[in-house]
Amino acid sequence: MQSPFEPKILAFLCNWCSYAGADLAGVSRLQYPPNIRVMRVMCSGTVSPHHVIHAFQRGADGVLVAGCHIGDCHYIKGNYMTLKRMTFVQELIRFAGYNPERFRLEWISSAEGVKFAEVARDFTEKVRSLGPAPPFEASPRLAMGI
Amino acid sequence: MKTKVRQLLEDGRVDAFLAYKTIHGVPYPALFTRENVDELEPWAPFKARYPVTKILLAQARQNPEKTYGVLVRGCEERSLNELFKWNQLARDKVVVLGHACTEDLALYCECPKPYPDQLDYGEAPAPVSKSRRLEELEAMPENDRLQWWLSHFNRCIRCHGCRDVCPVCFCTECSLEHKELIPAQKLPPDTSFHLVRAVHMAGRCIDCGLCEEICPAGIPLRALYKRVNHLVENIFQYKTGVADGKSPFTMLGDESFLPAGPR
Incomplete structure (x- = not known):
């Protein structure tokens, strides 16, 4: 029997706000699906397009990038870069033919444990409804086929 | 002359x-x-x-x-x-x-400005504002487009020709050569090779099309970068290659136009 599809979601959470927000969600005993795999980064601005695309290539069904709210960045202006870069990356994967809804950018502060749980639930359901992600990796087999 | x-x-x-x-x-x-x-x-x-x-x-x-x-x-x-x-x-x-x-x-x-501002020789031809190759691609259903791109990226032989010929690729250190970000000794290289290069071209690519011409595998890179230019123009209201202004990606803070997004 085939087991039902469980999405794999990779979340990049910034050390100062969103990771603390996720921590708060846990400490507050808030329920959210276990599909989110967290990766802590020092600032959401350090998340390179390399990381996002790499995650999709290695089989992530969704990628979440979360950082401090605009104006609250621990490094003053790191998340301005996140916003500019990630908006661009999202539009680019749309053009590459990949569903841009598999990618999400959110601002979650360290006090927003409830918001983190909500985003986790909402995003997991969204990705679940989209189904397994199509392969995003170039393979020589494909080249021969087409 | x-x-x-x-x-x-x-x-x-x-x-x-x-x-x-x-x-x-x-x-x-x-x-x-x-x-x-x-x-x-x-x-x-x-x-x-x-x-x-x-x-x-x-x-x-x-x-x-x-x-x-x-x-x-x-x-x-x-x-x-x-x-x-x-x-x-x-x-x-x-x-x-x-x-x-x-x-x-x-x-x-399909050049939007086939003449320089400083024109000394020759007569300026009419600019071409629409790109047929881009329109065809955008009309494709999402999944077909993904397969289309992957089938082209699959032919990449990782010669770095697109980067080496590019007049605005001036970095002395290139993340495309990073052995962990894009695993070395793998052919074709990861999809991120092309997509990350496209991200790096945002606010830089001036649509000369030399990358596509030099590509030994004939990957239609120009369509990709034409789209990159359109995106930069639509998201940040910045036209690459004009004499004044600065790329939104060179500014760290909010001095540049910020796209709509979660606030």
Whole structure:
């Protein structure tokens, strides 16, 4: 029997706000699906397009990038870069033919444990409804086929 | 052309001038100085294109105190503007003479500005604002487009030709060569090779199309970068290659136009 599809979601959470927000969600005993795999980064601005695309290539069904709210960045202006870069990356994967809804950018502060749980639930359901992600990796087999 | 360049060289305005020399019937970029200015040929329209501003950048890096003149097309002038803005070349160390592209070259490139602002030779052909290859791609269903791109990326032999020929790829260290970010010794390389290069081209690509022409695997990179330019224009209201302004990605803070997003 085939087991039902469980999405794999990779979340990049910034050390100062969103990771603390996720921590708060846990400490507050808030329920959210276990599909989110967290990766802590020092600032959401350090998340390179390399990381996002790499995650999709290695089989992530969704990628979440979360950082401090605009104006609250621990490094003053790191998340301005996140916003500019990630908006661009999202539009680019749309053009590459990949569903841009598999990618999400959110601002979650360290006090927003409830918001983190909500985003986790909402995003997991969204990705679940989209189904397994199509392969995003170039393979020589494909080249021969087409 | 000879008189103008000779004048520039004799006045000491430039130390060398980068123009073309016909070798075996094909124009080839060559550096002219006071010694060999007599070899300069009269200007005539031609279709061959070279990364002249990249050659200029290499020259200027070796001889930072020298002043250069250069003969540019529309796209090459745009790349010069970008190199000025990204602080790779000094504006006062470069003198520009411009020449227009031919009409069929403009159509082939689907070039929105096939002539430089500084137009000295030739007549400006009509700009081509619409890109048919891009429209066809955008009309494709999402999944077909993914397969289309993957089938092209699969042919990549990782020669780095697109990067090496690119007039605005000026970094001395390139993340495409990072062994962990893009695993080494893997063919075809990861999809991120092309997509990350596309991200890096945002706010830089001036749509010269040399990447596509040089690609030995014939990957239609130009459509990808044309789209990148449209995105930068739509999201950040910034037109790459214009003489003033700065790329939104060079500004750390909120000085640039911020896209709509979660706040």
